[in-house]
Each structure stands twice: as C-alpha cells, then as structure tokens.
Amino acid sequence: MTEPADQRPNSTNEAPPPVVMEPSSIRLISTLAIAGLVSGIAIVAIYEATLQTITENKARELREAVFKVLPGVSKMKKFQLEENGIRFRAEEGKDENTIYGGYNQQGEFVGYALPSAGPGFQDTIGILYGYIPESRKVVGMEILESRETPGLGDKIYKDLSFVSNFDNLSIDPEIVTIKKGMKSAANEVDAITGATISSKAVVRIINEGNERWINQLPTYGIPLPEEGSPE
Amino acid sequence: MAKTPESVYQEMLKGIWRDNPVFVQVLGMCPMLAVTNSAVNALAMGLATFFVLVGSSLLVSMMRKWIPKQVRISSYIIIIATFVTIIDYTLLALFPKIHKELGAFIPLITANCLILGRQEAFASRNSVRFAVMDAVGMAGGFLFALLALGGVREILGEGALFGVSLFGPNFEPWIIMILPPGGFLTLGLILLFFNWVTEKHKEAQMRLLQPAEERSS
Amino acid sequence: MMTDAAFQHFLWIFISALLVNNFVLAYFLGLCPFLGVSGKLETSFRLGLATTFVLIITAICAWILNTYVLPHAPYLRLISFIVVIASVVQFIEMLIKKLSPALFRSLGIFLPLITTNCAILGLAIFATNREYSFAESIIFALGAGGGFTLALLLMAGLREESELSDVPTLIRGTAFNLIIAGILSMAFMGFAGLFSS
Numbered sequence: 208m209t210e211p212a213d214q215r216p217n218s219t220n221e222a223p224p225p226v227v228m229e230p231s232s233i234r235l236i237s238t239l240a241i242a243g244l245v246s247g248i249a250i251v252a253i254y255e256a257t258l259q260t261i262t263e264n265k266a267r268e269l270r271e272a273v274f275k276v277l278p279g280v281s282k283m284k285k286f287q288l289e290e291n292g293i294r295f296r297a298e299e300g301k302d303e304n305t306i307y308g309g310y311n312q313q314g315e316f317v318g319y320a321l322p323s324a325g326p327g328f329q330d331t332i333g334i335l336y337g338y339i340p341e342s343r344k345v346v347g348m349e350i351l352e353s354r355e356t357p358g359l360g361d362k363i364y365k366d367l368s369f370v371s372n373f374d375n376l377s378i379d380p381e382i383v384t385i386k387k388g389m390k391s392a393a394n395e396v397d398a399i400t401g402a403t404i405s406s407k408a409v410v411r412i413i414n415e416g417n418e419r420w421i422n423q424l425p426t427y428g429i430p431l432p433e434e435g436s437p438e
Numbered sequence: 439m440a441k442t443p444e445s446v447y448q449e450m451l452k453g454i455w456r457d458n459p460v461f462v463q464v465l466g467m468c469p470m471l472a473v474t475n476s477a478v479n480a481l482a483m484g485l486a487t488f489f490v491l492v493g494s495s496l497l498v499s500m501m502r503k504w505i506p507k508q509v510r511i512s513s514y515i516i517i518i519a520t521f522v523t524i525i526d527y528t529l530l531a532l533f534p535k536i537h538k539e540l541g542a543f544i545p546l547i548t549a550n551c552l553i554l555g556r557q558e559a560f561a562s563r564n565s566v567r568f569a570v571m572d573a574v575g576m577a578g579g580f581l582f583a584l585l586a587l588g589g590v591r592e593i594l595g596e597g598a599l600f601g602v603s604l605f606g607p608n609f610e611p612w613i614i615m616i617l618p619p620g621g622f623l624t625l626g627l628i629l630l631f632f633n634w635v636t637e638k639h640k641e642a643q644m645r646l647l648q649p650a651e652e653r654s655s
Numbered sequence: 656m657m658t659d660a661a662f663q664h665f666l667w668i669f670i671s672a673l674l675v676n677n678f679v680l681a682y683f684l685g686l687c688p689f690l691g692v693s694g695k696l697e698t699s700f701r702l703g704l705a706t707t708f709v710l711i712i713t714a715i716c717a718w719i720l721n722t723y724v725l726p727h728a729p730y731l732r733l734i735s736f737i738v739v740i741a742s743v744v745q746f747i748e749m750l751i752k753k754l755s756p757a758l759f760r761s762l763g764i765f766l767p768l769i770t771t772n773c774a775i776l777g778l779a780i781f782a783t784n785r786e787y788s789f790a791e792s793i794i795f796a797l798g799a800g801g802g803f804t805l806a807l808l809l810m811a812g813l814r815e816e817s818e819l820s821d822v823p824t825l826i827r828g829t830a831f832n833l834i835i836a837g838i839l840s841m842a843f844m845g846f847a848g849l850f851s852s
Contacts (some may be wrong), residue, residue, distance in 0.1 A: 254730035257531035549773035622837030
C-alpha cells in the first residue's frame, strides 16, 4: 500500500526537524512540491496499471448494449456522422456525433444503435436504441443512465413488458405514448401505470433522437470491409 | 502519555462504539448518506473510506515530523486525494458495476470531514501504531454506521438485505426509505435511539449512585 | 438570440439543480453547514450568498481545467480540482479583504469554511461528469447555489420557530434537525416531473 519511496525524499533532502526556528518558505514549498511529486507518481502508476482493464470494460459494456438493442447482430462498428454522411470512426477520444452500426454473422449490415438523452422525471435519462432503416422501426431499447424513482420510474428498464414495447415499434409519423392496455397501432407504446411521466420521457427522448439522426443515415449503412483488407 | 499495549486496542474500540464518528460525533455524513440506499452500496463505500482513512493516517503519522505546520493541511489533502484517486481507479477496473452505482460519490470521499479531522486531531500527533489503530477504529465505526443505515433502508425500502428478498412477494416496500428523505429520517431515528440509550444509561447510573450517597451520609 | 430549445435546456438545468435535485436535500451535499450553522435566517442568507459565489468560481475553474488540462491528464482530475479551487478561493478572499473590507466582513468570514464544503467539490465533479459547456456550468452553479441557500433558509426558519415550541429535550439537536430535513426533502421530491409533462 505504501511504497518506501514515499518517505525517502524527505529524509535525504532535509535536515533533522528544527523545532525552534520558523521553517523557511523554501522548505514549505519544497515539502509541498515533494508531496505533489510523490502523489503524482502514485496516481500515474495506478492510472497506467488500470487503464487497459477500464478501456476493455467500457468497450465490452458498449458492445453488449449494442448487441442487446439490435437482435441478431454479432459485430459492431463505430460510425462518425458528418455533414456529408457517415464514415467509420477510427479515432479515440470523446464521442461526439458517434453512432454504432451492427452487422450479422455473414457481415451484412443490420441496423444502427443510436444514443439519445434528455430530462426524465428526476434527472437525465440516457438511452441507446436499435433502429432498422429499411423498415423504419425501433427494435430494441436500453437505458444506459437514469436516476428515476426506485420502485416507480425505474420500471422503464425493470418492467420487461414496457421494454418489450420497443421490440418492433414503427417510428412514423412519430412514437406516441398511450394508456396501458390501449395499444392498437404499430407506433404506440403502453405507458407504465404509476410512471407515466418516465414512460413519456423515454418516448420523447427516442423521438428526439430520431429527429437528430435518422434523416442523415443511409439505409444500408457502410458495407463491412473484407477481412484483412485495409479500412 | 504512557500507553499500555491494551490501550492500543481501546484506541481502536472507542471508534466503533463510544465515539462512533457517525452516531455520536455526526461527522463525515456529508455526501455519504446518498449511497446508503442499499447494504451493498453502503459496504462498498465503507470499505473505500476505510482504505483511504487508514492509508492516510499511516502516511501522515509516518511523516509527521517532516511536514511543517504551515502547510500541513495542504499536505494532508494531497495525501488523501491520492488515496481516493487510487481507490477510484481500482474500483473502476475491478468492480465497474459498483463504481457506476457509487458514481460521483467516490471522489467525494476526499471531502469527508472525518478523514481530514482524524489526520489533524490524531495521526499528526501520534506514533504510527496508534494512528493506524485509531484509523482502523474510526473507519470501522464509520463502516458499521453506513451498514446499519444501508441495511435498515434496504430492508424497509425493498424488503431485502444484500439483494436477498426477506419477506416474500406480499411485502409492500416503503419506497420512501430508499429515496433521499429516507436517508435523513433513518439517520435521525438512529441518532434518537442513541440519545435514548445514553439517557437511560445515565439515569441508571444516577439511581445507583443516589442510594449509596444516602447511606454514607 | 437564444432559441427556445436552448432556453428551455438552460431553464431545465437551473430548475433541476435548484429544486428537483437540490444539492442538500437530494444529494446530501453541504450537510455540515446545513445542520450546523443554520440557526439564524440572517446568517443563513449570507452564508448562502457566499457559497453561491464560491460555486460560480468553482464552475469556472472546473470548466477551464476540464477543457484545457484534463484531456491530456485525466488522472489529475481530483487533485487539480482540490488544489486549484482552494487556491483560487483563498486568492479571492485576500483580494476582497484588500478592496472592500465591508464586503469582507459580511461575506468573507465564511470563505475558509466554504472551501471545505463538499458541495464545492461535488459541483466540480457533477459539472464535468455531465460535460457541461461553459454557460451550462455557470447556470448549474447558480441553480445549485440558489438551492443551497433556499434549503438553508427554510431550515433556519423552521428552527427559529421550533425554538419557541415545546420539543422534548430527548429529541432536540441533530436528530430533530435531520427529521426536519427528511420532511423538507420529501416536500422537494414533489418538484420532480416539473419538466416532463
């Protein structure tokens, strides 16, 4: 837990503790500098040691979410949305205008996984949903982030009958929330009794996502490059 | 101050019950109440705090002779923040699920007044052995308090403990207990209970003392 | 100038921090002054103002660090927040003392107390976790500070009243304050859903 290095700099750099004299400002500054240096080394060490695992965890979490919202998908690629369409995203770093493309076992494009976020009942809800451009349908929805009320609002991801609303949902003209049990059209979602606001929020966030993304997305995505060929 | 070996353990035990940082001193609750909505979260937060407090106390007491008085607080904060960063990354790498639940409240361990308080009041003035014992006791007491809060809130709020259902499906959970108000109310009621026990204890002692005085007079 | 959507977004951040996700009553941040100092309305108000001021400074510092420094060294987040915020607040304290002794007497005395307040670090962490822009950070800080002041004032008012009523001695003290806080927190939960209909 504590490396011996932590104390060594002090014992070599400084004289034995003079109690009577006011310590000079050089000594004050050097103490802080040494503390900062040692702490910096410790922090960089732990960062380097955990970086790989953390990156892998995050990538796996994202992959699992994409596979969950796009049934039948076994391979994913990051896409970058730009003014003149989409391209494969190769760069690391902050995701902005990033979406995900899913491919099946044969390497054929299946659909997009689109992120969207907005205010819920209590705090921001972050969603990833699967979208098939050919049929203009939402085929899966996963809540990535939410602080909705436990026992009520959290049913948006715990209540499987609500989640299954998004398994085959038409987005035209737009998705609408209706009272539970009244679902009759392909673009309707049964709200959760007692959590209407959270249910409506989910639908609104997906509608907003549609508005933001789908008009710019080509129907057949980008074909997967052949195995081994340069991207 | 001559301390016998037994008092090392007394040093440790006092933190757990008599001077319990939460229930008696009401210290360090600032952001920690937020994660006591389940026993697992409380346990994770308690252990993370344990690591930070014991580590910082060990280091501060080891270096107490070299840290000039004027910059001591800054030095302590740097030491504490370093330990917090270490535990933050460790949790993120090894237990990403728990890290997600605790979220922003892990870095907030740095602002826990209990930790800085122990460095200033104890670790900077005592030998390594006592400092560590004191830290273990205080952190143990803190862990115990968080577990008690998290346990009570999960049992009432979800009818479960550590995720294991206790009362079967017919139990109607008191959802309010796992929401923020439940945190305030549970801590308030536990403090009330502690007050009541102390009061009873005092009364009992008075009753014991009085007849003795009468007899002697 | 500002579109409707942008305005609504800012309003949501503000109201969310002020009421729905009140720093004290929903996140338990800044409990120490909330339970310790809030005995008098006047003091509470000034403490609230001073805290809001420090929160805004914090938001600015956190945004600058997060935009220009931390992308190169993400692991320095916690340490740099603490060190930079503490130093900037100390510097401003000295500045106020020099420039306006009157202002210092009414607000400045709280500054050292506030720096150790968990709400400050909490704001820096929440704002950067949510990747707020500069303007969003400032609005967030205003909402959080306003919410803190509001909670402090409500608490102080209730406590001033309770001084005059007949509360059993066993309950008086922190336990009593916590239970009041619990009830306030319940009331504030009623603000949830304000923006979702």
